[in-house]
Amino acid sequence: xxxxxxxxxxxxxxxxxxxxxxxxxxxxxxxxxxxxxxxxxxxxxxxxxxxxxxxxxxxxxxxxxxxxxxxxxxxxxxxxxxxxxxxxxxxxxxxxxxxxxxxxxxxxxxxxxxxxxxxxxxxxxxxxxxxxxxxxxxxxxxxxxxxxxxxxxxxxxxxxxxxxxxxxxxxxxxxxxxxxxxxxxxxxxxxxxxxxxxxxxxxxxxxxxxxxxxxxxxxxxxxxxxxxxxxxxxxxxxxxxxxxxxxxxxxxxxxxxxxxxxxxxxxxxxxxxxxxxxxxxxxxxxxxxxxxxxxxxxxxxxxxxxxxxxxxxxxxxxxxxxxxxxxxxxxxxxxxxxxxxxxxxxxxxxxxxxxxxxxxxxxxxxxxxxxxxxxxxxxxxxxxxxxxxxxxxxxxxxxxxxxxxxxxxxxxxxxxxxxxxxxxxxxxxxxxxxxxxxxxxxxxxxxxxxxxxxxxxxxxxxxxxxxxxxxxxxxxxxxxxxxxxxxxxxxxxxxxxxxxxxxxxxxxxxxxxxxxxxxxxxxxxxxxxxxxxxxxxxxxxxxxxxxxxxxxxxxxxxxxxxxxxxxxxxxxxxxxxxxxxxxxxxxxxxxxxxxxxxxxxxxxxxxxxxxxxxxxxxxxxxxxxxxxxxxxxxxxxxxxxxxxxxxxxxxxxxxxxxxxxxxxxxxxxxxxxxxxxxxxxxxxxxxxxxxxxxxxxxxxxxxxxxxxxxxxxxxxxxxxxxxxxxxxxxxxxxxxxxxxxxxxxxxxxxxxxxxxxxxxxxxxxxxxxxxxxxxxxxxxxxxxxxxxxxxxxxxxxxxxxxxxxxxxxxxxxxxxxxxxxxxxxxxxxxxxxxxxxxxxxxxxxxxxxxxxxxxxxxxx
Numbered sequence: 084x085x086x087x088x089x090x091x092x093x094x095x096x097x098x099x100x101x102x103x104x105x106x107x108x109x110x111x112x113x114x115x116x117x118x119x120x121x122x123x124x125x126x127x128x129x130x131x132x133x134x135x136x137x138x139x140x141x142x143x144x145x146x147x148x149x150x151x152x153x154x155x156x157x158x159x160x161x162x163x164x165x166x167x168x169x170x171x172x173x174x175x176x177x178x179x180x181x182x183x184x185x186x187x188x189x190x191x192x193x194x195x196x197x198x199x200x201x202x203x204x205x206x207x208x209x210x211x212x213x214x215x216x217x218x219x220x221x222x223x224x225x226x227x228x229x230x231x232x233x234x235x236x237x238x239x240x241x242x243x244x245x246x247x248x249x250x251x252x253x254x255x256x257x258x259x260x261x262x263x264x265x266x267x268x269x270x271x272x273x274x275x276x277x278x279x280x281x282x283x284x285x286x287x288x289x290x291x292x293x294x295x296x297x298x299x300x301x302x303x304x305x306x307x308x309x310x311x312x313x314x315x316x317x318x319x320x321x322x323x324x325x326x327x328x329x330x331x332x333x334x335x336x337x338x339x340x341x342x343x344x345x346x347x348x349x350x351x352x353x354x355x356x357x358x359x360x361x362x363x364x365x366x367x368x369x370x371x372x373x374x375x376x377x378x379x380x381x382x383x384x385x386x387x388x389x390x391x392x393x394x395x396x397x398x399x400x401x402x403x404x405x406x407x408x409x410x411x412x413x414x415x416x417x418x419x420x421x422x423x424x425x426x427x428x429x430x431x432x433x434x435x436x437x438x439x440x441x442x443x444x445x446x447x448x449x450x451x452x453x454x455x456x457x458x459x460x461x462x463x464x465x466x467x468x469x470x471x472x473x474x475x476x477x478x479x480x481x482x483x484x485x486x487x488x489x490x491x492x493x494x495x496x497x498x499x500x501x502x503x504x505x506x507x508x509x510x511x512x513x514x515x516x517x518x519x520x521x522x523x524x525x526x527x528x529x530x531x532x533x534x535x536x537x538x539x540x541x542x543x544x545x546x547x548x549x550x551x552x553x554x555x556x557x558x559x560x561x562x563x564x565x566x567x568x569x570x571x572x573x574x575x576x577x578x579x580x581x582x583x584x585x586x587x588x589x590x591x592x593x594x595x596x597x598x599x600x601x602x603x604x605x606x607x608x609x610x611x612x613x614x615x616x617x618x619x620x621x622x623x624x625x626x627x628x629x630x631x632x633x634x635x636x637x638x639x640x641x642x643x644x645x646x647x648x649x650x651x652x653x654x655x656x657x658x659x660x661x662x663x664x665x666x667x668x669x670x671x672x673x674x675x676x677x678x679x680x681x682x683x684x685x686x687x688x689x690x691x692x693x694x695x696x697x698x699x700x701x702x703x704x705x706x707x708x709x710x711x712x713x714x715x716x717x718x719x720x721x722x723x724x725x726x727x728x729x730x731x732x733x734x735x736x737x738x739x740x741x742x743x744x745x746x747x748x749x750x751x752x753x754x755x756x757x758x759x760x761x762x763x764x765x766x767x768x769x770x771x772x773x774x775x776x777x778x779x780x781x782x783x784x785x786x787x788x789x790x791x792x793x794x795x796x797x798x799x800x801x802x803x804x805x806x807x808x809x810x811x812x813x814x815x816x817x818x819x820x821x822x823x824x825x826x827x828x829x830x831x832x833x834x835x836x837x838x839x840x841x842x843x844x845x846x847x848x849x850x851x852x853x854x855x856x857x858x859x860x861x862x863x864x865x866x867x868x869x870x871x872x873x874x875x876x877x878x879x880x881x882x883x884x885x886x887x888x889x890x891x892x893x894x895x896x897x898x899x900x901x902x903x904x905x906x907x908x909x910x911x912x913x914x915x916x917x918x919x920x921x922x923x924x925x926x927x928x929x930x931x932x933x934x935x936x937x938x939x940x941x942x943x
Contacts, residue, residue, distance in 0.1 A: 100331075105338075112341070129216070135183055139185070144370075154254065180279040181279070201232065232273040241265065245271065358391055361385060369503075379397050383410070394411065394416065395477070396423075397476050398476075432459065435457065459480075460476070461476045462475055463498055476494075476497075523595070524577050524595050536604055549610070551605040554648040554649075573884070573885075574634075575643070586625045620681070626645060627680070646671075646679070647673055648668065699751075713937075715786070717928070721927075757793055757794060762794075768788050769811040787818075788819070790821060795837065819869070820847075824852070848866075848867065849869060849906075851874075878909045891922060892922050907927055915929075
């Protein structure tokens with residue numbers, strides 16, 4: 084009996100120990116769960132804050148760049164408004180009651196007003212300027228919340244709306260009376276995130292209660308079994324006692340394992356958050372980097388700062404070879420490894436975890452020395468669908484289990500973003516090169532030269548020093564193209580550009596003006612005209628000597644010389660066009676003097692101007708004397724079917740015969756007569772359309788009419804078109820007005836209004852000689868253009884000029900991208916036509932199809 088009583092007492096002691104131990108463990112786990120709840124709330128708040136601040140920053144930048152005109156209709160695009168709308172929409176869509184807002188103690192809108200908790204947070208960050216975040220628990224509407232706040236500080240781009248009232252955007256100053264006079268670094272308000280504690284607590288405690296219930300169920304079940312065994316008082320009592328002790332130990336071990344699992348889970352969540360934060364910081368670098376080098380270096384430094392990454396290396400293809408651009412961590416690795424080459428060739432990410440004998444001895448040494456457990460090589464591409472990679476990002480880790488699936492997914496996402504950002508820098512460089520540099524010689528083109536010329540004239544006015552312009556033409560260059568082909572000619576032009584760049588000062592501008600012509604702009608060559616002339620003559624002599632040196636192409640020497648026209652300028656006494664004309668005239672004077680020489684602009688060339696004056700007077704008489712007439716050149720589609728014609732003006736002088744348009748059109752432009760000529764041509768075209776209205780085929784033809792910039796800028800230009808349309812009663816859609824790119828440089832607002840009016844009337848519009856002038860993509864986006872016309876200067880060199888092929892292909896691609904028709908003019912050979920057709924050009928004009936003919940030719 085004593086034995087039984089002893090067994091019962093022993094049972095009570097063991098049962099009490101188990102219950103107490105389980106209570107203590109349960110209480111400990113409950114405390115850890117409470118800590119985990121707050122930790123998860125903080126993680127969630129930080130993630131939301133990071134995303135919201137990133138979105139707000141990007142939106143601010145895009146809004147400022149857009150130049151959006153604010154008014155009562157567009158005020159909703161104001162970043163503060165948009166952020167409030169996003170917060171409202173987020174609150175509606177949130178399933179768990181989470182809210183996120185930007186609030187302030189000086190709101191402009193009621194939705195941005197801070198409540199009592201948020202005002203307290205603003206005071207806290209004002210008093211603690213180094214604090215970056217704060218998490219507290221609050222009660223609101225009988226519900227407990229985690230309240231997370233972080234300061235909103237004024238940055239430079241905020242001053243446009245929150246600076247001094249007299250200096251901010253006028254519409255903001257007019258609309259709002261508050262939130263002004265902030266300075267950079269001031270506390271504007273806080274980002275407020277409120278997370279219902281119940282949302283996170285329910286999820287976390289649900290796991291805890293399930294585990295606790297399971298534990299207590301097992302405990303009571305075991306105690307019941309033990310109690311039942313004791314009641315039987317069998318000889319198996321001792322064995323049952325041992326079994327009970329074993330079960331207690333096992334369950335205690337299980338509870339300890341559960342506790343460790345919870346700790347490990349929390350540590351892993353913290354680890355993933357650190358990597359996510361690193362990815363977010365890297366993406367911020369992708370947005371803010373000002374150069375490709377900064378982008379690569381800062382991204383590598385940001386990644387290697389994370390303890391999970393032992394080393395980071397970024398390599399890009401350069402000159403056909405993969406070259407390291409950034410290497411950080413362990414001992415910097417500046418050699419390309421096989422894993423990187425394989426990833427690049429296969430265009431896919433590769434992970435290496437098996438460091439067997441296949442790797443080099445050097446690699447095995449590093450693996451052993453630094454404890455490397457895995458290497459991950461992710462490809463860099465311009466987008467996810469790109470068929471080829473242009474770089475590799477390689478990351479090493481010493482984590483016990485290498486890279487997890489979540490980590491590799493984050494690395495792949497970052498490599499995709501990095502590849503897109505690097506490609507954006509490549510495209511930006513290509514666009515700048517295409518816009519401002521000659522693709523053959525890589526020298527500044529005409530557009531960049533003119534921009535620098537404008538600045539040089541202003542500098543001359545300020546410094547009171549002369550500048551000089553040298554117009555260089557290679558003598559007998561055409562013979563090289565005719566005998567040895569355009570490839571040899573292009574190589575000679577490249578070599579000439581290199582020689583000019585070498586012998587002149589770094590401050591001088593060497594530009595390719597077109598064909599075999601180069602222009603050199605020299606600044607600050609002296610305050611006395613004679614000294615400036617002597618200095619520029621010295622530079623001219625160096626150029627003449629350089630041009631006489633043999634040009635070696637395919638081991639064959641070519642001997643040339645140069646003719647140089649020189650003009651001095653002082654301040655803004657002459658226009659740029661005049662100076663170019665003077666230099667060009669001087670260059671021809673050098674050629675007429677036997678070539679291989681230079682000539683300054685001479686007053687004797689005024690005779691040419693006098694001749695131009697006489698011709699201008701004759702042109703005035705031609706308008707009144709019916710010496711002018713219109714011819715039409717057919718425009719065909721890719722099947723060769725005529726879809727329209729271009730109206731071209733001709734002048735038949737009673738004594739001199741046909742005067743070339745290249746001679747009298749510039750005179751008409753400079754004298755202002757181009758307006759009267761343009762009106763006359765338009766009137767003739769409307770009459771011709773009326774005559775063709777009854778023809779079964781020609782009634783569907785469209786006639787293209789050239790519009791001079793001066794004609795377009797005339798105040799009554801559109802009114803005169805409408806008057807003529809009323810007289811002839813024709814459909815304006817049958818007329819396509821060809822505008823020049825120069826129209827878009829001056830008074831853009833007025834130009835846009837006129838173009839929209841012309842479109843509303845029913846005209847279709849074409850940009851003539853596209854690619855030779857302003858060539859900005861912005862007007863293609865903002866204006867209602869119907870057609871791009873490829874200048875015949877590009878078509879003429881086909882198929883021998885690769886650079887012209889690239890330019891034409893670019894124009895066609897631009898046209899298709901913007902949904903425009905593209906027509907090539909000056910098509911004279913079958914070979915040119917076939918090349919253009921293969922480039923998917925859809926319309927053509929030139930001698931191959933028809934020469935310009937009088938209207939009588941088309942009567943049948």
